[in-house]
Amino acid sequence: MDTKKDDTVNEPDLEYSNHSYADYLTWQMEEVVELIRGKIFKKAAAAPKRIHQKVSVELSYRLAGFLKGKKCEVYFAPFDVRFPKKPKEDKEIHDVVQPDICVICDTEKLDDRGCIGAPDLIVEILSPGNSKVELKHKFTLYESNGVREYWIIHPETQDLLIYSLVDGKYVPSRLFTSGDVVESTVLIGFTLDLEEFFRDME
Template sequence: MLAQSNRKFTYDEYLAIAEKQRAELIDGEIYLLSSPTFEHQRIISRLNVLFENLLEDNECVPVISPFDVILEDKNEKNIVQPDLLVICEREKINERGFAGVPALIVEVLSHSTASRDYVVKMNLYMRFGVKEYWIINPQSRTVEIFNIDENGYYGIPKTYSKDDIVKSQIFDFIQFPINKLFDFKR
């Protein structure tokens, strides 16, 4: 996160920084993004292939980072770059990214982003009504799936680990063995 003196960054300030470095703007704070690890990229690559195949005959489409998701309300713009997202409203794709609420967002944890993924981003995604939020942990080789309830909150996640079949709650056709994401041989 960029140090600041109790002020919020503007969207224009974000754009100036994002020209030089991958970044996110969440609730007026700018978070600089570092390059992901090899393992992180392998997981996202595998998941993207699975989603592409499973969503083949659907109007929804998976997109991998870097790709801006613009979550905007009357007070401010938030710009995030989830590791993977599923877009079902293609008409909201523009030259800057996707200006809307994805149906599903996936984040892969790293040491530097874990607290942001579990707190800052989870609260943002919940506030904007992202129906399903997946957190993939390469260390524990688990997938946690949070679903928004009728009150607009994420409840206790469904956690998948070795030998489980990962299942989306909002897309009944998205299900696959977790070993498709991880190398359990090591």
């Protein structure tokens, strides 16, 4: 399948239309795709690198342990997160993404197909398949829909950047690196010692 320069999928029957979640449910594609403002974005064709998977599994495990007995729940890709406008019918939803990890504290947002509405925390783990366009669109999507905290982890350089939602706009943290202990402002009490976390990620 060909792709355009902006990494949207360029297929004759799919290009340029204002696609909805109803359309998304009918597609049978080999690639994993996401829908942002009605445009199709394909995820990397190849499987993520092993370190990407190690980071995802280990962080998900730690979050699940921290949240045990609490009302929040953690999910990892593939897991559809839909950002609806009003109304919430499938044909009216034009934003569907699969974050690497997300935490949802309002369980009324959960249904059999995933999450409908903004998670409280989203983690994206960078890989060579991530494009700058994808990251830009997701930043805007998460900010405008009220995702309270957005983590971007770079496994190759072992660093982490956190965007916190303040008065409707994302405020970036400094770049956290080895030796830093990161604290979530959404999941009060959850911390991550980056040196210890990445120690066995080689």
